[in-house]
Amino acid sequence: CTSVIAQDKDGHVFHARNLDFGLFMGWDPVLHDWQISQKLRKMIINVNWLKDGKLLYKSNNFAGYIGIYNGLKPNAFSLTADDRFQLVGGYYGILKWVFGLEADGKWMSWLARETLETKTTYLDAKEHLMNTPMLSPVYFILGGSKKDEGCIIARSLDKTALLTEMATSPHGWYLLETNYDQGTEDLYLDDRDTPGFRCMDKLTQKNVGFEGIFNVLSSRTNLNKLTTYTVLMSVETSRFETILQSCPGECYPW
Amino acid sequence: ELPAPFKDHCILDDKQNLYDPSKQFDIKWYDVNLDLPPSERWVQIATANKEHIADLIGVLINLITPWFPNAIDFVDDVFGDLAPKLAQPYRDEIFSIANATGIPLGQITMYNIFYEIFTV
Numbered sequence: 001c002t003s004v005i006a007q008d009k010d011g012h013v014f015h016a017r018n019l020d021f022g023l024f025m026g027w028d029p030v031l032h033d034w035q036i037s038q039k040l041r042k043m044i045i046n047v048n049w050l051k052d053g054k055l056l057y058k059s060n061n062f063a064g065y066i067g068i069y070n071g072l073k074p075n076a077f078s079l080t081a082d083d084r085f086q087l088v089g090g091y092y093g094i095l096k097w098v099f100g101l102e103a104d105g106k107w108m109s110w111l112a113r114e115t116l117e118t119k120t121t122y123l124d125a126k127e128h129l130m131n132t133p134m135l136s137p138v139y140f141i142l143g144g145s146k147k148d149e150g151c152i153i154a155r156s157l158d159k160t161a162l163l164t165e166m167a168t169s170p171h172g173w174y175l176l177e178t179n180y181d182q183g184t185e186d187l188y189l190d191d192r193d194t195p196g197f198r199c200m201d202k203l204t205q206k207n208v209g210f211e212g213i214f215n216v217l218s219s220r221t222n223l224n225k226l227t228t229y230t231v232l233m234s235v236e237t238s239r240f241e242t243i244l245q246s247c248p249g250e251c252y253p254w
Numbered sequence: 255e256l257p258a259p260f261k262d263h264c265i266l267d268d269k270q271n272l273y274d275p276s277k278q279f280d281i282k283w284y285d286v287n288l289d290l291p292p293s294e295r296w297v298q299i300a301t302a303n304k305e306h307i308a309d310l311i312g313v314l315i316n317l318i319t320p321w322f323p324n325a326i327d328f329v330d331d332v333f334g335d336l337a338p339k340l341a342q343p344y345r346d347e348i349f350s351i352a353n354a355t356g357i358p359l360g361q362i363t364m365y366n367i368f369y370e371i372f373t374v
Binding site for chain 1: 263266278281296302316
């Protein structure tokens, strides 16, 4: 996956992500595509979550999946979740939960949903995502409605391993997260940070917006055979757009 | 010495614009009403998409089966036993999706906690 938070010169914050899924889950030799990614593209839906008769937040989901990978709460915050692979990973959390050793641990996508349902500000959401015990590592990418509101929370099961804020990041006006800790080198065979940073730098801050970020996320290798959709969000305007993606032809498998 | 790095391609180099906002309407919108009991929230979505959900889970199980011949039984039994232990309201929502789609509870549970399994 690739998530991006960027702000334009006037401080308007935009949040977007590519969802990549299906690695090593069956290869279709005719269509040259991952089987699971093909299936998932047919199951993408947008959801208006209603409470007390009013819109509480928006998300997109795979049909039948009740947790949240991407959501936007109007005038409050937006969030995306990217896989974080650690030795002490989801299997460890599940085992602890099964044996009752981690009764309070939250399943990742349900913690994201709980945050959207109960937290009303960017700072409240950040605190909740940083400090709630959970059952698997993850990167939460959180955006707000005001200038400089953007951060990446690298979570381990019991704590925040690394917090990266947009304003103090090397780029200053954007954050880009794939599936590696900020400041560490990507696996050579899976370098989506270098192309992503290059393309964002080519975009420049004056061209930040849905169009510019969508074009970055439509560039290889951030777009690859695993990519199922791009979601574009603006907390300030409540715009939430999901656009189907695929990478036919000569394209990297991940 | 390592071979040449992956050749990335930023489409901004081509002065291309691939963004077409009208494509957002290819994705259907649904409501999930949190004022309803958990058992009723997902019925419309689950019913409308039950073939796709079954198809996806079927592919997953077909992929596992050559390595693990009793995969279906394992998923149905182990994840079916986990389901009643899940927190509310998620437990009731997962039960209702299994009911609405006719897909075994264990398979719907596995699908819904797949992130944790996948990070293995």
